[in-house]
Structures are given as structure tokens and as C-alpha cells.
Amino acid sequence: MTLVPRSVRPLVWVALALAVTVVVAACGGQPSGNQSQSFKGTKKVGYSAPLTGQSALYGHAVSQSLQLAADDINAKGGVNGYKIEMDIQDDGTTVPQAVSNTKNMILQDNVVALMGSVTSAQCLAESPIAKQNKVITIDATCNSWQLTMQPDIVNPYWVSIVPNTYMEGTAAGRLAAKLNVGKIFIVSPKYLFGISETNAFVAALKKANSSTQIVNDPSTWYVPFPTNPRWDSTINAIQAAKPDLVYSNIFAADQINFIKQALAVDPQFFVKYPMTTLVSVDELNSLGSQYPEGMHAYMRAPFFALQTNNARLTDFISRYRAKYNNEYPSDWAVMDYDAFMLWAQAANAAKSFDADQVIKQVSGHTFDSLRGYKITIRSDELQANVGETTGTTTSSGGTYPFPVLKDVTNLKGDDLLMPLQMVNEIKGNQCDAKAGDPTTASFALCPSWKAS
Amino acid sequence: MLKVEGLNVRYGKSHVVFDFSVEVEDGKLLAVLGRNGAGKTTIIRGITGLLPGASGSVSVGGRDMSGWPAHRRTRGGVAYVPSGARCFQNLTVDENLEIASHANGGDRGWTKKRVWELFPKLEGLKNNMAGGLSGGERQMLALGRALMGNPRVMLLDEPTEGLAPVLVQSIGTLLGTLKSTGVSILLAEQNHQMALRVADRAAFIEKGRIVEVLPAARARDSEVLHRILGV
Amino acid sequence: MTPGQVLLFAVGGLANAAYLFIVAAGLSLVFGALRVINMAHGSLYMIAAFVTVVIGNQLGAGLGFWGGMLVAVAVAGAIGGVVEVLVLRRVYGREHLVQLLGTYAVSLIIAGAVRIVFGANYRTIVSPIPGHLDLGGYSYASYSLFMIAAAIAIGCAVWAMLYRTSLGRNIRAAVADPDLLNATGVNVTRLYTTVFMIGAALAGLGGSIVAPSQAVGSSIDTDVLVLAFAISVIGGLGSIVGSAVGALIVGMVISFGLVIPATNPFALAFVFIIMTAVLIVRPRGLFGLPES
Structure with a gap:
């Protein structure tokens, strides 16, 4: 066998294939519509999107929503006189590609802002790059509180407008505590988000209901992420443990596969073992009528639960659906639209794209939101006081091709935000955390939490 | 009858x-x-159709096979026995014969039974993997496999290489028998004594060219034999 | 663990193994016969899963699935034929890197095409074999049991094809000496196309069988390829028996590994540790043949 191919023909095929891929990718990122206004020029806003891989479902909706947001802003004259173009690059839901995309977007495409990626794993890797290059990031999806508070991670240009894992875990813990059950089984993806949110859940649960017992060993709470699509092991572990409630924050393809396979084991699986779980419109929509009813869901921004007296959201839904094939906007679509609009408003107010100038117009300021209430960015950790929606899944009665929530509670962000004293303890390294390992940090070790 | 005209073989630029x-x-x-290296193996492989760089015409019994791929030539009656007693080592002796019996070029009626009769030793080994056979057994198998295709033409590349004198002799006898059934044989050999005993004619090759063709009887003490083979 | 729980997790491991083996069988057949590592194997699997869901849902619940499966297997086989003629023929006998690049290019093209044709949304189809079996207080999905049976059937069928038919004999002969096989009267070019089409159809069958148990999305090609390669490396690329053993090892390691507290953190890593150990001690895998 020779080391050098005798002919380069196969390489021609590879080149052809790559060319096709590049063209396809490029087509996906092109802005649509012609602009009649005259702009000073064009500026790009970057988003490293999971258009493929574990979270492909989410990236799809976010990309569409950001595109719509950019079109809306451009129709109103753009930002600081510049037309805004979305620079969306697929990261395959992988960290290395997210890092490489972020570098490309900052160093080659000169983006003026970034939208936060989907999973905390990617965000954790992107944040230092954005910080180093002084590029502001508005994050509406990845939500580990470590991203905005933990001293070795904090990025002064990173703004979170998604309920963070503390807020969300607290909401879920209170929700589960209200059910007043004896035995809880936990399943969670093994990476920063899962660990951070599960810790918050357990802490809130214990605080609200000390008699509840967690039946599986903490070391078995977590499943590999991204995972093997077979969930036999977890499903069988639940059968073996016979819990009164399953708590999960697995999401996207993982949640769909888990539910499908659990229902195949027993159509009454979620009746026997009710579940408190993170859900988004995407999972509901993907499984449609197969999505079990009676699930105790906590959701970040389900459009169907936030529409009351909310003309802004109603208008967004109809325009989103008209533009995108009658699809319903997911929670991620709603939140990322907010993210883009927040940045545009702040940059216009700052009359600058400079991150230091823009962040001044973000920190402590209040913004409109599709969610039906105004959101304020707390300056201590640049976290928005966004709420969480809880409820129980039920048939929408034909209104939507998927279930919705009943017994809806829209929890207020102000009730969920981490107490300021704790934020400061974390920022001051007073909670036991190993430097460089964000997954070890547990706010439950903070003095103020222990005291309460 | 095998007729080869103007066979040229190129490997890339050479x-x-x-x-x-x-x-x-x-x-x-x-x-x-x-x-060694005069081009005997290349000539044979050129005739089989296995070499993409071969040009020229090959016909068997008046049927022009130029441009046919190797498998069609085999089915048209050309059997190739490569050097080194090559067999399908991971197939059994039986399978090695079966695989060739699907290629029926002629109607000389070669069956497994007749191959067993010809090489009784093989029958006892029929369920053994060919890779475990001795050199002599493998050569018998290679010949048997060629016969299973009922060839009109056989191309043999050094069938006696590395064999004990007794076996060399019996292969010589076998070739004589095959001739009597009307098969045309092209035999490339280093062992010129054995070859000239069964040959009708001999073609001497040097650097890829025929330098002389002689009747076998005259070839035995010819000057070209001494010059080319150094005997 | 009680005996009932051991059975529960053993069957879970078997279901996992069945899933992996169904996908890896074709990969292994193609590598065994053509000595080509087919990076596009997962792509054919993915296309078939989509076709099964779309056609199956079109034809209606229950029986529709089987119709979808027939079409999906045919589509995967046909695409395999085209890929073989257009791409693989040019890379046989080349170093594996060229083959990897060639088939990887095919996988990228298919992935792009699938996203354009089927979109980013996950699609699902209801199980054609609903119901479950209750045993010792635990439930077993009928469909998982069907998958285990299908894996055994596919394994036996591939083995019988290789060792009990003339096609299989020719395939084995081609592994040993394609030149000689050509000179024995077998059209090796066509044989290779046939083998690749069978491998592609097996990938398609795998995609179809797996479709009702999973969210079918445009990334299931890579989800499965990594573990399918891992089991092929452990069992020996090219060996059907090896793939079965590799799948069993991986399925059981994951099933039991995740529920035992001490092993949970390493369950998936352990799969790759085994793979690395096999590569060091026996690079051709447990049942693989050395490359000639």
C-alpha cells in the first residue's frame, strides 16, 4: 500500500462534498428580504447554533426567531444606523465547534454581539472568549447560575435573561414539594446544567419538605450527555425503585426518547411514576398527542400560558407562524427574540456597539418582553428577573397539535431570584467551590443558605 | 485454440x-x-484480462475476447492457475472447487467427482480450509479449481515452483493428459526440463519480448536456451 | 439487586445490545467484504428512519409501519447502490484514510439533504407492536423484545447468507483474493455492488426497526455511529459474531453500569476503555481477522 494516493480523484469528491455543505450552510444563514432603508453599513450579531446534534430542535427555533428579530429591527432603521445581519453557525451541539464558531464570529466576522448558545457546556467555553474580546453576550437559553456569578467564570459582558438554574431548580423544588410525596427518583444530564439545576432542586425541595426522601444514590442521578438514545437503564432503575415521583431535567431528544421508551414499557408509566420535569414547547410539539398528560411541568416561556392581555406576544406568534410554515414559537424562540431586542435597545441607547457602553445601558435597566411583563436586569450579576411557568400537562382540546398546561402558575422572577446576600457570598468565594471546577460549586454551602 | 496478437502491457508509464x-x-x-522478471507472469495475466494496462487481441476458438473483463474470459473457457498455488485460503477445499464450477466455458464434463478421482488426496481434505494445505496439495487444488471451469485454454504460471521432484513429474504427466483432451495450454516455467518434456513448442522471453519460438525438440539444446536461462 | 432486578437490567442490556447490533451488522458486513469503513452507514440508517416515519404515518398506524419499512429498506439499498458505483469503486484498495474521507463526504451530503428534505424537527411514529409483558413486578416493552428477536434474526440471516449460500461463499472468496475470484469467473465488480447494497439495506432495516422507539431527527446518524464503531472495534470489524459479542458487552456495561452507584460515573467511559484495551492487546478485535 502506498502512502500517497496514485490519483486524487477521491479527493475531488471530498472537495465537492465540502463545497455542497458550505453552500448549503451559507444558504441557511442568508438574510431574507430586501431593505429599502439606507444604512451606514452592516453589522453582524453571532449565534453559535445547534442546528444539528442533540439540541438541533432548539437551534432551529432560535435561529428563526433571531432572524425575525433582526428583520424587525432593520425595518425600524437597524441599530445605530447599521443594518443587522445574523451570523448563525452550526455547532452540532458540541463544545469544540461552539468554541471555533465563537472565535470565527468574533475575529473574522467582527460580530458586535453574541446570543448565548443552547447548553451550558457550550456557554462555559464561549464566555471566556467573548470576555477576552469584549463582546457582549445576551443569553436566553443556557442558564447555569455559575455563568453569571462564580468568580472564576464571571464575564462582565454576559447578560442572562433566562431563569437560571437556581431560579428554575427552586421553582421545580417548590413544585415537587407541594405534591407532598415520599420517594423521589432523580434523572439528570451529567454536565454543568444538570448538576447545577439538580442541586438547586434538591436544596429547594429539602427546604420546603424535609420528609421527602430521594431514592436513588446521588452518583446515579446523572446520565451521560449527550447520551446513548436507549434509556433502558434509567427506565428500569425507576421500575426497580418504585418512586412516587420522578424529577427530571433531561431535555430535547433525550426527553423524547425517554418518554417514548418508558411508554413502550408501560402506557401507564407516568401514571405509576408521575414526573416533575423541565419541558419546552419543542418537546410537546415533537411528541404531540403522545406526550403524556399529567406531567408536572416547569417551562421557561410557553407562549400558550403567557398570552393573557399580551398583545405583543400575540402579534409575535402570528408573525412567526406566518413566516415559518405555521410553526408555533418555542420557549427558546420567545426568549431569544427578547434577547435580541434587549441588545438592540441597549445599543441604540448607548449610541455605540462598544461592550462597555452597551452594558451600562443593560445593567439595572428595564426592558419590554414578549413574556407579558417588563424585565429588569439586576446589576449585581446581570440576571433578569424572569419568571417560570409551572402546570400540569393536559390536552389542548384541539387548539394546538400538542398538549398544553392546566393549573398554570406563572411564578414571578422576583420570587425566584437568588437572594442578594448569597450572590455576594458566591461572588466573594465564600461558598465552598473548587477553583476551575464549576460543577463542585454548591450554593447550599453558602453561609446564608445554611443559616436559613 | 488460443490466439494472442500484439499483446502489450503497461504499468503506468513503464x-x-x-x-x-x-x-x-x-x-x-x-x-x-x-x-525471473522477464515478463512471463505479466504476459499470462495480460491474457486473463486482469491487467487494466494490457492491449492487443485475445481469441479462444475463434471467439474474440479482447476487451472482455477477466470473469467473462474465464466463463468463455480461459482458466488461470496463478503462481504460488494461490487458493481461497479461507474457503474449504470443497468450496474452492464449487466456486469455479459456476463458470462453465466448455463441455468437457469436469465435475468434483472427476477432480477427486484425479487427486484422491484432496477428497479426504475436502472440508479442510485451503489455507491449511501443504504446497503440493494446494497446487492440486489450484489445478482442480481451474479444471472445474471446463477450460478450453489453460494458463499456468510456474505450477511446479517449490514442489518435490515426484510432484513435478506427476504434474508433467497431468499436463500430457489434459493435452489429449484437446485443451490448449500456455505454460510459463522456470523448470525448462519439465516444460520442454511436455511442450510442443517453446517461446523464449527476454525483457518482455519474444526472442525466439522453437519446436520443443529443437529447443532443448538450443543456443537461446543456454543464453537466456544460463544452462 | 434482587434476581428480578438482575433480569430487568439484563433484558435492558439486551435491548440496548440489539439496537446497536442491528445498526452495526451492515457496517461489519461491508467492512468484512470490501475492507471499507463506511462512514455513511449512519446516514443510510437515518434516511431509512425518516422514510419509515413519513411513509408509515402516511399509511396509518399499525400496519403502516411495515409498509414504511419495506420502502425504507428499498430506498436505503438503492442509495447504497448509487454510492457504491459513484464513490466506493474509486477508493477500493486505497488506504483507509481516503476511504474514510470519501464515505465521510457522502455522509455530509446525505446529512445536508436530509435536513433540507425532512427539516430539523424530530419525527415520531407509534410502535407497531404496542403492549408490554409483566414479569415479577416489572414491565418489559413488547417492542424491545421484538428488537431483541429482530437482532437475533438479522444476525442469523447474515451468518447464513455468508456461510450457507453461494453469494456468501463468493463474498468470503473476495475477502481472500478478489483477483483470483475474478479469474475464477465471478464478476467481482458486481459482487461488490451487491454486498454494499445489502449492507445499505441492513442499515435501512436498522433505521426502520429503531424508528418507533426513538425521536427521529437529523442527527441520529452520528448518535449511533460512535457506539456502532465502538462495538465493531471491540468485536472485530468485519466479524458478525464479533459485532454481536461487542454489542452485548456494550449493552450490558451501559445497562448495569449506570444503575450501580460505584460504576455510574464511568459507565460510558468504560465502553471506550474496553475499546482501547482491545485495540492495545488485540488490534483486530476479539473476533476480527488480521488485514492481509
Whole structure:
């Protein structure tokens, strides 16, 4: 066998294939519509999107929503006189590609802002790059509180407008505590988000209901992420443990596969073992009528639960659906639209794209939101006081091709935000955390939490 | 009858066989003699159709096979026995024969039973993997496999290489028998004594060209034999 | 663990193994016969899963699935034929890197095409074999049991094809000496196309069988390829028996590994540790043949 191919023909095929891929990718990122206004020029806003891989479902909706947001802003004259173009690059839901995309977007495409990626794993890797290059990031999806508070991670240009894992875990813990059950089984993806949110859940649960017992060993709470699509092991572990409630924050393809396979084991699986779980419109929509009813869901921004007296959201839904094939906007679509609009408003107010100038117009300021209430960015950790929606899944009665929530509670962000004293303890390294390992940090070790 | 005209073989840019033309009538044997590297194997492989760089015409019994791929030539009656007693080592002896019996070029009625009769030793080994056979057994199998295709033409590349003198002799006898059934044989050999004993004619090859073709009887003490093979 | 729980997790491991083996069988057949590592194997699997869901849902619940499966297997086989003629023929006998690049290019093209044709949304189809079996207080999905049976059937069928038919004999002969096989009267070019089409159809069958148990999305090609390669490396690329053993090892390691507290953190890593150990001690895998 020779080391050098005798002919380069196969390489021609590879080149052809790559060319096709590049063209396809490029087509996906092109802005649509012609602009009649005259702009000073064009500026790009970057988003490293999971258009493929574990979270492909989410990236799809976010990309569409950001595109719509950019079109809306451009129709109103753009930002600081510049037309805004979305620079969306697929990261395959992988960290290395997210890092490489972020570098490309900052160093080659000169983006003026970034939208936060989907999973905390990617965000954790992107944040230092954005910080180093002084590029502001508005994050509406990845939500580990470590991203905005933990001293070795904090990025002064990173703004979170998604309920963070503390807020969300607290909401879920209170929700589960209200059910007043004896035995809880936990399943969670093994990476920063899962660990951070599960810790918050357990802490809130214990605080609200000390008699509840967690039946599986903490070391078995977590499943590999991204995972093997077979969930036999977890499903069988639940059968073996016979819990009164399953708590999960697995999401996207993982949640769909888990539910499908659990229902195949027993159509009454979620009746026997009710579940408190993170859900988004995407999972509901993907499984449609197969999505079990009676699930105790906590959701970040389900459009169907936030529409009351909310003309802004109603208008967004109809325009989103008209533009995108009658699809319903997911929670991620709603939140990322907010993210883009927040940045545009702040940059216009700052009359600058400079991150230091823009962040001044973000920190402590209040913004409109599709969610039906105004959101304020707390300056201590640049976290928005966004709420969480809880409820129980039920048939929408034909209104939507998927279930919705009943017994809806829209929890207020102000009730969920981490107490300021704790934020400061974390920022001051007073909670036991190993430097460089964000997954070890547990706010439950903070003095103020222990005291309460 | 095998008729080869103007066979030229090129490997990339190097030209290795030049205008090789021979005829071998039914029931005759042509010995192709030359030193190692003279081009004997390439000539044979050129005739089989296995070499993409071969040009020229090949016909068997008047049927023009030029441009046919190797498997069609085999089915048209050309059997190839490569050097080194090559067999399908991971197949059983039985399978090695079966696999060739699907290629029926002629109607000389070769069956497994007749191969067993010819090589009784093989029958006892029929469920053994070919890779475990001795050199002599493998050569029998290679010949048996070629016969299963009921060939009109056989191309043999050094069938006696590395065999004990007794086996060399019996292969010589076998070739004589095959000739009598009307098969045309082209035999490339280093062992010129054995080859010339069964051959009707001999073609001497040097650097990819035929330098002389002689009747076997005259070839034995010819000057060209001494010059080319150094005997 | 009680005996009932051991059975529960053993069957879970078997279901996992069945899933992996169904996908890896074709990969292994193609590598065994053609000595080509087919990076596009997962792509054919993915296309078939989509076709099964779309056609199956079109034809209606229950029986529709089987119709979808027939079409999906045919589509995967046909695409395999085209890929073989257009791409693989040019890379046989080349170093594996060229083959990897060639088939990887095919996988990228298919992935792009699938996203354009089927979109980013996950699609699902209801199980054609609903119901479950209750045993010792635990439930077993009928469909998982069907998958285990299908894996055994596919394994036996591939083995019988290789060792009990003339096609299989020719395939084995081609592994040993394609030149000689050509000179024995077998059209090796066509044989290779046939083998690749069978491998592609097996990938398609795998995609179809797996479709009702999973969210079918445009990334299931890579989800499965990594573990399918891992089991092929452990069992020996090219060996059907090896793939079965590799799948069993991986399925059981994951099933039991995740529920035992001490092993949970390493369950998936352990799969790759085994793979690395096999590569060091026996690079051709447990049942693989050395490359000639």
C-alpha cells in the first residue's frame, strides 16, 4: 500500500462534498428580504447554533426567531444606523465547534454581539472568549447560575435573561414539594446544567419538605450527555425503585426518547411514576398527542400560558407562524427574540456597539418582553428577573397539535431570584467551590443558605 | 485454440510486455521460458484480462475476447492457475472447487467427482480450509479449481515452483493428459526440463519480448536456451 | 439487586445490545467484504428512519409501519447502490484514510439533504407492536423484545447468507483474493455492488426497526455511529459474531453500569476503555481477522 494516493480523484469528491455543505450552510444563514432603508453599513450579531446534534430542535427555533428579530429591527432603521445581519453557525451541539464558531464570529466576522448558545457546556467555553474580546453576550437559553456569578467564570459582558438554574431548580423544588410525596427518583444530564439545576432542586425541595426522601444514590442521578438514545437503564432503575415521583431535567431528544421508551414499557408509566420535569414547547410539539398528560411541568416561556392581555406576544406568534410554515414559537424562540431586542435597545441607547457602553445601558435597566411583563436586569450579576411557568400537562382540546398546561402558575422572577446576600457570598468565594471546577460549586454551602 | 496478437502491457508509464503474439492449437502446449522478471507472469495475466494496462487481441476458438473483463474470459473457457498455488485460503477445499464450477466455458464434463478421482488426496481434505494445505496439495487444488471451469485454454504460471521432484513429474504427466483432451495450454516455467518434456513448442522471453519460438525438440539444446536461462 | 432486578437490567442490556447490533451488522458486513469503513452507514440508517416515519404515518398506524419499512429498506439499498458505483469503486484498495474521507463526504451530503428534505424537527411514529409483558413486578416493552428477536434474526440471516449460500461463499472468496475470484469467473465488480447494497439495506432495516422507539431527527446518524464503531472495534470489524459479542458487552456495561452507584460515573467511559484495551492487546478485535 502506498502512502500517497496514485490519483486524487477521491479527493475531488471530498472537495465537492465540502463545497455542497458550505453552500448549503451559507444558504441557511442568508438574510431574507430586501431593505429599502439606507444604512451606514452592516453589522453582524453571532449565534453559535445547534442546528444539528442533540439540541438541533432548539437551534432551529432560535435561529428563526433571531432572524425575525433582526428583520424587525432593520425595518425600524437597524441599530445605530447599521443594518443587522445574523451570523448563525452550526455547532452540532458540541463544545469544540461552539468554541471555533465563537472565535470565527468574533475575529473574522467582527460580530458586535453574541446570543448565548443552547447548553451550558457550550456557554462555559464561549464566555471566556467573548470576555477576552469584549463582546457582549445576551443569553436566553443556557442558564447555569455559575455563568453569571462564580468568580472564576464571571464575564462582565454576559447578560442572562433566562431563569437560571437556581431560579428554575427552586421553582421545580417548590413544585415537587407541594405534591407532598415520599420517594423521589432523580434523572439528570451529567454536565454543568444538570448538576447545577439538580442541586438547586434538591436544596429547594429539602427546604420546603424535609420528609421527602430521594431514592436513588446521588452518583446515579446523572446520565451521560449527550447520551446513548436507549434509556433502558434509567427506565428500569425507576421500575426497580418504585418512586412516587420522578424529577427530571433531561431535555430535547433525550426527553423524547425517554418518554417514548418508558411508554413502550408501560402506557401507564407516568401514571405509576408521575414526573416533575423541565419541558419546552419543542418537546410537546415533537411528541404531540403522545406526550403524556399529567406531567408536572416547569417551562421557561410557553407562549400558550403567557398570552393573557399580551398583545405583543400575540402579534409575535402570528408573525412567526406566518413566516415559518405555521410553526408555533418555542420557549427558546420567545426568549431569544427578547434577547435580541434587549441588545438592540441597549445599543441604540448607548449610541455605540462598544461592550462597555452597551452594558451600562443593560445593567439595572428595564426592558419590554414578549413574556407579558417588563424585565429588569439586576446589576449585581446581570440576571433578569424572569419568571417560570409551572402546570400540569393536559390536552389542548384541539387548539394546538400538542398538549398544553392546566393549573398554570406563572411564578414571578422576583420570587425566584437568588437572594442578594448569597450572590455576594458566591461572588466573594465564600461558598465552598473548587477553583476551575464549576460543577463542585454548591450554593447550599453558602453561609446564608445554611443559616436559613 | 488460443490466439494472442500484439499483446502489450503497461504499468503506468513503464512498458513491460511488447507485441506478444502466439497461437496455441487445441491439444498443444506452448512453454513460455525466461528468467525471473522477464515478463512471463505479466504476459499470462495480460491474457486473463486482469491487467487494466494490457492491449492487443485475445481469441479462444475463434471467439474474440479482447476487451472482455477477466470473469467473462474465464466463463468463455480461459482458466488461470496463478503462481504460488494461490487458493481461497479461507474457503474449504470443497468450496474452492464449487466456486469455479459456476463458470462453465466448455463441455468437457469436469465435475468434483472427476477432480477427486484425479487427486484422491484432496477428497479426504475436502472440508479442510485451503489455507491449511501443504504446497503440493494446494497446487492440486489450484489445478482442480481451474479444471472445474471446463477450460478450453489453460494458463499456468510456474505450477511446479517449490514442489518435490515426484510432484513435478506427476504434474508433467497431468499436463500430457489434459493435452489429449484437446485443451490448449500456455505454460510459463522456470523448470525448462519439465516444460520442454511436455511442450510442443517453446517461446523464449527476454525483457518482455519474444526472442525466439522453437519446436520443443529443437529447443532443448538450443543456443537461446543456454543464453537466456544460463544452462 | 434482587434476581428480578438482575433480569430487568439484563433484558435492558439486551435491548440496548440489539439496537446497536442491528445498526452495526451492515457496517461489519461491508467492512468484512470490501475492507471499507463506511462512514455513511449512519446516514443510510437515518434516511431509512425518516422514510419509515413519513411513509408509515402516511399509511396509518399499525400496519403502516411495515409498509414504511419495506420502502425504507428499498430506498436505503438503492442509495447504497448509487454510492457504491459513484464513490466506493474509486477508493477500493486505497488506504483507509481516503476511504474514510470519501464515505465521510457522502455522509455530509446525505446529512445536508436530509435536513433540507425532512427539516430539523424530530419525527415520531407509534410502535407497531404496542403492549408490554409483566414479569415479577416489572414491565418489559413488547417492542424491545421484538428488537431483541429482530437482532437475533438479522444476525442469523447474515451468518447464513455468508456461510450457507453461494453469494456468501463468493463474498468470503473476495475477502481472500478478489483477483483470483475474478479469474475464477465471478464478476467481482458486481459482487461488490451487491454486498454494499445489502449492507445499505441492513442499515435501512436498522433505521426502520429503531424508528418507533426513538425521536427521529437529523442527527441520529452520528448518535449511533460512535457506539456502532465502538462495538465493531471491540468485536472485530468485519466479524458478525464479533459485532454481536461487542454489542452485548456494550449493552450490558451501559445497562448495569449506570444503575450501580460505584460504576455510574464511568459507565460510558468504560465502553471506550474496553475499546482501547482491545485495540492495545488485540488490534483486530476479539473476533476480527488480521488485514492481509
